[in-house]
Amino acid sequence: MPDADVVIVGAGAGGLAAAWRLTTQGARVTLLEAGRRYEPTRDYPQTDDDFELRPFPYNAAVDDEGEPRYGYGPAQEVEPALAAYRSWNRAQGALAPGNTRRYAQYAHVRGVGGSTLHFQGEAHRYHPDSLRMRSLFGVGVDWPISYAELERYYDLAEHAIGVAAPADNRFRPRSSVPVLPPHPLSYASMRLVPAFATLGATLIPNALAILPTAYNGRPPCNYCNACTSGCPLGDKGSADVTFLPTALATGRLDLRTQAQALQVETDPHGQAAAVVYRDAGGAHQRVTARYVLLAGGAVETPRLLLLSTSARFPNGLANGSRQVGEHLTESLFWLSVALLPDRVDSYRGLPIDGAAWDFAVPARIANGCVGGFRLSSAHGAAGLRGPAAYAERLVPGFGAAHQRHLAAVFGHAVALLALGDWLPNRRTRVDLDPSLKDSAGIPLARITSHLGDNERQLLQRMADTTRALCTAAGAQVVEETSALDLFSTAHVLGTCRMGDDPAQSVADADGFSHEVPNLAFADGAVVPSSGSGDSPMLTITALALRTADRLIARSQSRAAP
Amino acid sequence: MATGGSVTRLEISPLYGGAFFAHFFPWITSESEYAGRLSGFRPAGDLSYLVTVLAPLVILCAAGSPLARLAVRRRRPWLLGLSLSAALQPLAALTGDCYEAASIPITRFASAAGIDWALRLRGDDLVKVAAQAAAAQSPIAWVLFAAGCAGGVLIAAATLVACGGVAPPAAQPPSQPALRPWTRRSLLRTGLGIVLLGAGSWILKRVYFPRRLAPAERHTLAVLLEVLVPTTEFSEEDRVALLDRLLRDCEAKRRTRRALVEGLHFLNSKARELGAQDFVGLAADQRQSAVEACAQSAAGSVPQFFYRTVRDRAMQLVYSHPTTWKRLRFPHPPQPEGYPDYQEPPSA
Numbered sequence: 089m090p091d092a093d094v095v096i097v098g099a100g101a102g103g104l105a106a107a108w109r110l111t112t113q114g115a116r117v118t119l120l121e122a123g124r125r126y127e128p129t130r131d132y133p134q135t136d137d138d139f140e141l142r143p144f145p146y147n148a149a150v151d152d153e154g155e156p157r158y159g160y161g162p163a164q165e166v167e168p169a170l171a172a173y174r175s176w177n178r179a180q181g182a183l184a185p186g187n188t189r190r191y192a193q194y195a196h197v198r199g200v201g202g203s204t205l206h207f208q209g210e211a212h213r214y215h216p217d218s219l220r221m222r223s224l225f226g227v228g229v230d231w232p233i234s235y236a237e238l239e240r241y242y243d244l245a246e247h248a249i250g251v252a253a254p255a256d257n258r259f260r261p262r263s264s265v266p267v268l269p270p271h272p273l274s275y276a277s278m279r280l281v282p283a284f285a286t287l288g289a290t291l292i293p294n295a296l297a298i299l300p301t302a303y304n305g306r307p308p309c310n311y312c313n314a315c316t317s318g319c320p321l322g323d324k325g326s327a328d329v330t331f332l333p334t335a336l337a338t339g340r341l342d343l344r345t346q347a348q349a350l351q352v353e354t355d356p357h358g359q360a361a362a363v364v365y366r367d368a369g370g371a372h373q374r375v376t377a378r379y380v381l382l383a384g385g386a387v388e389t390p391r392l393l394l395l396s397t398s399a400r401f402p403n404g405l406a407n408g409s410r411q412v413g414e415h416l417t418e419s420l421f422w423l424s425v426a427l428l429p430d431r432v433d434s435y436r437g438l439p440i441d442g443a444a445w446d447f448a449v450p451a452r453i454a455n456g457c458v459g460g461f462r463l464s465s466a467h468g469a470a471g472l473r474g475p476a477a478y479a480e481r482l483v484p485g486f487g488a489a490h491q492r493h494l495a496a497v498f499g500h501a502v503a504l505l506a507l508g509d510w511l512p513n514r515r516t517r518v519d520l521d522p523s524l525k526d527s528a529g530i531p532l533a534r535i536t537s538h539l540g541d542n543e544r545q546l547l548q549r550m551a552d553t554t555r556a557l558c559t560a561a562g563a564q565v566v567e568e569t570s571a572l573d574l575f576s577t578a579h580v581l582g583t584c585r586m587g588d589d590p591a592q593s594v595a596d597a598d599g600f601s602h603e604v605p606n607l608a609f610a611d612g613a614v615v616p617s618s619g620s621g622d623s624p625m626l627t628i629t630a631l632a633l634r635t636a637d638r639l640i641a642r643s644q645s646r647a648a649p
Numbered sequence: 650m651a652t653g654g655s656v657t658r659l660e661i662s663p664l665y666g667g668a669f670f671a672h673f674f675p676w677i678t679s680e681s682e683y684a685g686r687l688s689g690f691r692p693a694g695d696l697s698y699l700v701t702v703l704a705p706l707v708i709l710c711a712a713g714s715p716l717a718r719l720a721v722r723r724r725r726p727w728l729l730g731l732s733l734s735a736a737l738q739p740l741a742a743l744t745g746d747c748y749e750a751a752s753i754p755i756t757r758f759a760s761a762a763g764i765d766w767a768l769r770l771r772g773d774d775l776v777k778v779a780a781q782a783a784a785a786q787s788p789i790a791w792v793l794f795a796a797g798c799a800g801g802v803l804i805a806a807a808t809l810v811a812c813g814g815v816a817p818p819a820a821q822p823p824s825q826p827a828l829r830p831w832t833r834r835s836l837l838r839t840g841l842g843i844v845l846l847g848a849g850s851w852i853l854k855r856v857y858f859p860r861r862l863a864p865a866e867r868h869t870l871a872v873l874l875e876v877l878v879p880t881t882e883f884s885e886e887d888r889v890a891l892l893d894r895l896l897r898d899c900e901a902k903r904r905t906r907r908a909l910v911e912g913l914h915f916l917n918s919k920a921r922e923l924g925a926q927d928f929v930g931l932a933a934d935q936r937q938s939a940v941e942a943c944a945q946s947a948a949g950s951v952p953q954f955f956y957r958t959v960r961d962r963a964m965q966l967v968y969s970h971p972t973t974w975k976r977l978r979f980p981h982p983p984q985p986e987g988y989p990d991y992q993e994p995p996s997a
Contacts, residue, residue, distance in 0.1 A: 134984035138969040310987025433995040436988030475968035486877040
């Protein structure tokens with residue numbers, strides 16, 4: 089008898105959603121999480137005076153010993169012709185000097201709740217066309233499931249999490265009424281609405297997993313704008329406050345923290361049989377289960393599969409077609425910070441409170457470029473949370489002149505974010521680093537990111553539109569951050585993508601491995617396309633819930649005589 | 650690697666020719682802030698770790714000691730210069746590798762006894778480790794730290810004794826011919842030896858053991874802080890605390906500690922060009938000019954790095970202090986109140 093019905097690796101958005109769905113339907117689940125469990129009121133620093141200097145208490149770049157958590161592949165050269173689209177700010181100059189793209193970080197959190205612990209609450213539904221990029225535009229791949237099928241699970245996820253969204257976003261049509269009404273725009277964002285109108289766009293409230301009113305025993309938001317440092321109130325729908333309590337209450341969830349999965353073992357029939365992990369004390373443990381559900385994210389999940397080699401799976405588990413780790417996509421980003429003539433105090437509110445979806449429908453743009461992008465008011469996301477950010481980044485120089493200048497512009501800054509499509513390309517991928525290893529000597533994942541022609545063209549369009557918005561708002565640009573010379577992403581997807589063709593995908597339409605029938609996925613690794621400016625949390629959650637349902641169905645059909 | 654561990658690349662800052670070397674050696678990367686740092690070092694286990702830390706020390710000492718004795722016997726000052734820094738390496742590494750070597754078994758033992766944070770007390774920078782011990786907020790941390798220090802001293806002494814590093818040179822055999830009188834050539838050799846010893850020690854110390862600021866330099870930093878961000882609104886107590894934290898943050902990394910020393914030296918040099926004894930002795934407008942010169946230094950230069958580091962950190966620290974918030978009409982940290990008035994225009 090196995091230790092559990094299902095062992096899940098990773099307690100992020102997908103892993104916890106799946107654990108909730110499975111345990112509430114009677115399954116016994118063991119959940120392995122490499123990080124620790126955070127205590128919001130103790131661990132999150134928003135009450136401290138130096139809150140601006142203290143991000144979420146997890147360093148995504150290096151471990152406790154100062155060693156890197158990931159390897160990075162070759163850095164792409166930045167074309168001199170695109171110098172106008174590089175990252176800079178007024179006080180510090182070039183943010184990524186040199187002639188190559190700089191790997192800043194894969195922004196994520198290891199811990200119970202995963203990256204939802206520091207995410208900014210965005211809960212987006214993909215545009216239906218993003219699921220048919222190959223059919224409509226001849227790029228990327230089509231999803232193996234329909235939008236209607238996905239939407240059922242969007243609804244389920246929104247109810248479980250508590251999503252506040254506008255009901256009338258015609259660029260993201262929906263057949264159900266949102267669970268909660270949207271948050272009104274902040275004063276700073278309202279100030280930008282006319283500028284959007286000059287471009288034919290409409291800034292509307294963003295769809296957010298942040299509560300405007302009490303919901304399921306959680307309190308409403310008090311608009312502190314500090315979601316990225318962790319939410320001490322519990323109004324932000326991080327997976328540790330949405331799915332975990334109910335799953336634990338069933339008594340069928342065995343949560344093991346600081347448990348780093350090392351290998352998925354298989355039985356003589358090629359079925360996943362157990363997961364070997366390293367516990368907090370460094371000892372190797374083994375947990376057996378009827379099903380293994382991988383939910384470590386689009387970087388760690390392929391790492392685990394590639395590490396799980398055996399005579400039967402010499403290239404790594406589920407990697408017969410050598411698709412594991414390929415097709416990594418990110419969100420293409422451009423961020424402008426600009427100073428308005430008047431004070432708006434944009435440190436108040438929600439990190440990304442408004443969105444304009446007018447350009448966020450995938451389309452064929454000029455010069456063969458395909459994609460779309462969403463524009464947002466993103467003052468908190470840009471880190472405009474207090475005086476230190478202004479003093480360090482936005483006001484040049486020093487001394488009394490700096491002091492006077494700062495006093496004149498503090499509270500005037502707004503930030504505009506553009507997020508766009510990233511088409512899969514052969515050079516953007518995850519594999520095992522040939523030399524970097526973790527503290528136990530296990531090879532680290534290596535991320536290689538490369539902007540294709542499509543991304544470079546789309547990025548210019550995003551930048552030009554954002555700059556035009558700043559001009560229309562009468563705002564002076566003082567900082568620009570660009571994917572052109574910086575790799576910095578939280579939205580990693582596609583490294584074990586689902587599809588109908590086993591030669592081109594790792595998972596089937598249900599999220600199960602083509603090769604290993606009792607191995608499934610519940611994270612961003614299975615998502616085949618980046619979306620046109622959509623944050624992926626809701627899509628990852630919806631697919632994880634759907635895979636959990638499929639797992640229950642398969643389990644029942646297997647058990648049936 | 651010989652001990653079963655692995656190391657992936659050598660990081661060299663562009664300041665120290667990293668970009669140049671990277672053209673020729675694929676395992677060198679210039680995307681670093683270090684003068685030279687092996688990156689991705691992963692030992693195969695504690696024993697491998699211990700051997701990796703101790704081996705260079707022992708090899709240097711073992712090679713340096715007999716060479717130093719030979720140099721004395723044969724009156725070869727240049728050889729003495731070269732060998733002495735190697736022979737006395739355990740002393741130079743007292744607060745680095747010696748502590749680290751001692752801390753490996755001590756922290757492993759503590760970790761096995763259930764003190765799971767004990768492994769954080771490993772490291773080759775005693776100051777950094779002390780900060781970790783303080784952060785642990787447990788007297789046990791200081792006991793482990795002290796044990797590591799004592800162990801480090803023992804390791805250094807044992808290495809010196811084992812390698813003969815402290816043993817006096819063997820007595821001259823009676824048959825040895827009488828010492829030759831100093832000649833111009835031997836004087837030259839002695840001079841060369843001293844120069845080599847001095848230069849070697851200076852480079853080692855400057856690169857690997859950058860010193861902390863002297864009291865006079867700390868005063869210069871305080872004056873610089875006033876130039877960068879006037880803190881007249883602050884109480885004396887807050888001002889001292891601010892300077893302490895700035896210093897602590899800047900000295901936390903070897904590279905920034907070195908830049909601190911060199912950057913202040915740059916400011917004093919500028920002051921001398923302006924006719925003053927040092928930066929502190931400059932008039933207010935001249936101080937501005939000196940700092941401006943620092944800020945306008947060549948991209949990637951030490952003075953510019955120093956300016957960026959100190960300026961940015963000073964701005965962060967000063968404007969994270971509620972004393973500065975009133976003037977800017979910034980009300981309070983995000984929690985516990987939040988900003989429920991977020992839809993309203995800013996209050997006047």
